[in-house]
Amino acid sequence: MPVTDPKEILKGERLAISRALTQIENSTQEGYQLLEELFPHTGKAHLIGVTGAPGTGKSTLVNQLAYHYRRTEGGEKAPRLAVIAVDPTSPFSGGALLGDRVRMQDLAGDPGVFVRSMASRGSLGGLAAATANLVQVFDAAGYEIIIIETVGAGQAEVDIASLAHSTIVVEAPGLGDEIQTIKAGILEIADILVVNKSDKPGADHTLRALRSMLTLSQPHPEDIAHHGPAQQATQPTNDLPSSLWSTPVLPTISTIGEGFPELIAELANHLDYLRTSGEWQRREEKRLKNELEMLLRDTLRTRWENKISATKYQYTLDRVVTRKLTPWKAVQVLLEGAGL
Amino acid sequence: MGDAQEKIRVLIAKAGLDGHDRGAKVVARALRDAGMEVIYTGLRQTPEMITEAALQEDVQVVGLSILSGAHMTLVPKVKKMLKEQGLENVKLFLGGIIPDEDKRELEKLGVAGIYGPGTSTQVIIEDIQNACQ
Ligand SMILES: Nc1nc2c(ncn2[C@@H]2O[C@H](COP(=O)(O)OP(=O)(O)OP(=O)(O)O)[C@@H](O)[C@H]2O)c(=O)[nH]1
Ligand SMILES: [Mg+2]
Numbered sequence A: 001m002p003v004t005d006p007k008e009i010l011k012g013e014r015l016a017i018s019r020a021l022t023q024i025e026n027s028t029q030e031g032y033q034l035l036e037e038l039f040p041h042t043g044k045a046h047l048i049g050v051t052g053a054p055g056t057g058k059s060t061l062v063n064q065l066a067y068h069y070r071r072t073e074g075g076e077k078a079p080r081l082a083v084i085a086v087d088p089t090s091p092f093s094g095g096a097l098l099g100d101r102v103r104m105q106d107l108a109g110d111p112g113v114f115v116r117s118m119a120s121r122g123s124l125g126g127l128a129a130a131t132a133n134l135v136q137v138f139d140a141a142g143y144e145i146i147i148i149e150t151v152g153a154g155q156a157e158v159d160i161a162s163l164a165h166s167t168i169v170v171e172a173p174g175l176g177d178e179i180q181t182i183k184a185g186i187l188e189i190a191d192i193l194v195v196n197k198s199d200k201p202g203a204d205h206t207l208r209a210l211r212s213m214l215t216l217s218q219p220h221p222e223d224i225a226h227h228g229p230a231q232q233a234t235q236p237t238n239d240l241p242s243s244l245w246s247t248p249v250l251p252t253i254s255t256i257g258e259g260f261p262e263l264i265a266e267l268a269n270h271l272d273y274l275r276t277s278g279e280w281q282r283r284e285e286k287r288l289k290n291e292l293e294m295l296l297r298d299t300l301r302t303r304w305e306n307k308i309s310a311t312k313y314q315y316t317l318d319r320v321v322t323r324k325l326t327p328w329k330a331v332q333v334l335l336e337g338a339g340l
Numbered sequence B: 001m002g003d004a005q006e007k008i009r010v011l012i013a014k015a016g017l018d019g020h021d022r023g024a025k026v027v028a029r030a031l032r033d034a035g036m037e038v039i040y041t042g043l044r045q046t047p048e049m050i051t052e053a054a055l056q057e058d059v060q061v062v063g064l065s066i067l068s069g070a071h072m073t074l075v076p077k078v079k080k081m082l083k084e085q086g087l088e089n090v091k092l093f094l095g096g097i098i099p100d101e102d103k104r105e106l107e108k109l110g111v112a113g114i115y116g117p118g119t120s121t122q123v124i125i126e127d128i129q130n131a132c133q
Helices: A006-010 A014-025 A029-041 A058-069 A126-140 A155-163 A203-217 A221-226 A260-277 A279-307 A310-321 A327-337 B022-033 B047-057 B071-084 B100-109 B121-131
Strands: A046-052 A081-087 A096-098 A113-119 A145-151 A166-171 A192-195 A249-251 B009-014 B037-040 B061-065 B091-095 B113-115
Touching: A006 A014, A006 A029, A006 A126, A014 A029, A014 A113, A014 A126, A014 B047, A029 A126, A046 A058, A046 A155, A046 A260, A058 A081, A058 A145, A058 A166, A058 A260, A081 A096, A081 A126, A096 A113, A096 B022, A113 A126, A113 B037, A113 B047, A126 A145, A126 A155, A126 A279, A145 A155, A155 A279, A166 A260, A192 A203, A192 A260, A203 A249, A249 A260, A260 A279, A279 A327, A310 A327, B009 B022, B009 B047, B022 B037, B022 B061, B022 B091, B022 B121, B047 B061, B047 B071, B061 B071, B061 B121, B071 B091, B071 B100, B091 B121, B100 B113, B113 B121
Parallel strands: A046 A145, A046 A166, A081 A113, A081 A145, A096 B037, A166 A192, A192 A249, B009 B037, B009 B061, B061 B091, B091 B113
Antiparallel strands: none
8 A cells, every 4th residue: 555645635636545444443554654744734724523312313414514514605605624523443353334324326427525433442542533534635635624433422422522613502302301311511522512313203392491491591691791601701802793702503404405595504603703702713712722641641651651561560559459559659659760 | 642543434225226135234244343444335336426425435345135136237337437436446246136148247247246146245245355355
């Protein structure tokens, strides 16, 4: 297999992009070198996270969203768009069945769209870091919009939300008692809430329930004008109402493409809000800080592991187990033993 | 970055116009259970769609399921298009009811494995693993 030339990726060569994604996913030396070359060219794309419970229609929604983005009206240039569809790796076999493409058939044959399926694997440093690395390839290759689909499941969902600039949480009606199924925490990560499958009975109810939950959980603009929330005290004051984002709730029918011009308009609003409020910068900083700290932790640990002998480690551990040494002293011994 | 970890990536596609994909799904699950990453693309895939998906997913293997009898037109087309995209190293496997004489011809074309109905998935798994070494 020939080594991938980063110049080819920057030019948008699809084969080079695809091979680079594999190298990076596999954590090879070549992958690492590619990331080094690509990093200075990143930071431009709008990252959109799409998450929600299994079967709510995320892939079908991504298909329509991408399809509509590619058909912007009024002669505007359509953005190039990449999709990363993440599915879980089976903990038993290490394999994965990646089926999101089945719902994205309308994107086939469009050279401005690149769909890549990704298994969560046992990603070192977490799923967000692994996904962030793939995102960098598309970003450097000039894809202006990158959509990341993940199944909503606890931490993965929150991690991906911290990676994306705009997070869409997808709900569907008729999952029993809606309030029960709308998990705590979901409202915090959603920049836009979508009630998909709005052709199904109960959609109005779900819409109303979500809207009322949001009004309860989000501060009213008047309250902020009067008191000002603590975390905003250090932010540049911006009196425009756009400085406060209130999560919209939108109905869609992804199977027939209803509600998508509205969804795209809200995404544009959100991007606008991120840029004008300084939130874009703040999120980038936070994300890169997390990434840096994670790398630092991993690197320090690897360095230490390479310097300490297994016997020394076992000996120290034994002494802790027999209560001859406290864990705190043991850490000191182990660090000094590695010359750190 | 941690230790390098490679996975066999396989694209499973149902080509042609016939409408059921039970067999393809059984194979897809078996390959997953053997530790592979299986990208499933669904029904009625054209050679263009199959090639595009293989390119974007950077798979080592494409598994085609063809029950419509159109294998002698579809397979050479897929083979040709893969080559045009720089994917000549991708191994092509085929499932379906294929007459012996067609089989010989397809093998000459470079199809790596051909499986009739009822083939044990274990055989397919091992063939793919061997082909990807
Ligand atoms: N009635 C109706 N069905 C829909 C709609 N959107 C998606 N579906 C159907 O819902 C099912 C699941 O859709 P997917 O897009 O695969 O859902 P998903 O959330 O991506 O599923 P996972 O990735 O497995 O979590 C499919 O049968 C879709 O056709 C919709 O708006 N209305
Ligand atoms: Mg999906």
